[in-house]
Amino acid sequence: MPNTTIPEPEDAKKWFTSDTKFNHLYPASIQMMARRHWTPLHTAYKAANFLAAENGVKILDIGSGVGKFCLAAACYKPLSFFYGVEQRKQLVNYANEAAEILSLENVSFIHSNFTQLDIKPYDHFYFFNAFYENLVDTARIDESIDYSGELYNYYNRYLFKLLDQKPAGTRLATFHSLEDEIPRSYHVVDTDADNLLKCWIKV
Ligand SMILES: C[S@@+](CC[C@H](N)C(=O)[O-])C[C@H]1O[C@@H](n2cnc3c(N)ncnc32)[C@H](O)[C@@H]1O
Numbered sequence: 001m002p003n004t005t006i007p008e009p010e011d012a013k014k015w016f017t018s019d020t021k022f023n024h025l026y027p028a029s030i031q032m033m034a035r036r037h038w039t040p041l042h043t044a045y046k047a048a049n050f051l052a053a054e055n056g057v058k059i060l061d062i063g064s065g066v067g068k069f070c071l072a073a074a075c076y077k078p079l080s081f082f083y084g085v086e087q088r089k090q091l092v093n094y095a096n097e098a099a100e101i102l103s104l105e106n107v108s109f110i111h112s113n114f115t116q117l118d119i120k121p122y123d124h125f126y127f128f129n130a131f132y133e134n135l136v137d138t139a140r141i142d143e144s145i146d147y148s149g150e151l152y153n154y155y156n157r158y159l160f161k162l163l164d165q166k167p168a169g170t171r172l173a174t175f176h177s178l179e180d181e182i183p184r185s186y187h188v189v190d191t192d193a194d195n196l197l198k199c200w201i202k203v
Helices: 019-023 041-051 068-076 089-101 130-134 149-165
Strands: 058-062 081-086 107-111 124-127 171-175 186-192 197-202
Touching (some): 019 068, 041 124, 041 186, 041 197, 058 068, 068 089, 081 089, 130 149
Parallel strands (some): 058 124, 081 107, 124 171
Antiparallel strands (some): 171 197
């Protein structure tokens, strides 16, 4: 991991001293899933800087979980807006509670399957391999939803089409992606975290 110094947002300073500290915004059951399911702060910082290269842009995290990427990114880039869409209501509740503790006004969470969301208003996207839970039967978040290979393919194709429709200049940051949801018009311009984080721009 490169030795980048991450500036600590003034208002929420104490929560950003480490991932362990940040994860204490959530209940113990959620903290235990962090290593596998929630974006590390260093990666959120890198991705936020890439996605919010201009002030005022709207960034959507597709499958936002308990909101860790959006919350950290919103602190690091206070002049941009971060939105998360998440299918599990309880995780959206945890994300909103954390946003309140951090007193953030440039972050918002939507309870929905991403296939039901109009993504036209969003400029750039973050994607942490959200559909992978359909391919493995270990360390799932819970058993509250259906999983299948068919769903994985359906979501992947759906996201591919959405990304394909966005204009040139659209930015995408992927973490742990298998890359089959990314149209060829997106090109890698930077990587981090041993290539697990990839930054793409549509040409
Ligand atoms: C690996 S977690 C990433 C969480 C968050 N993006 C982060 O980086 O901390 C993926 C999340 O995507 C959600 N997800 C999976 N498929 C989804 C779908 N079709 N619509 C909305 N959310 C989905 C899961 O419920 C899970 O919370």
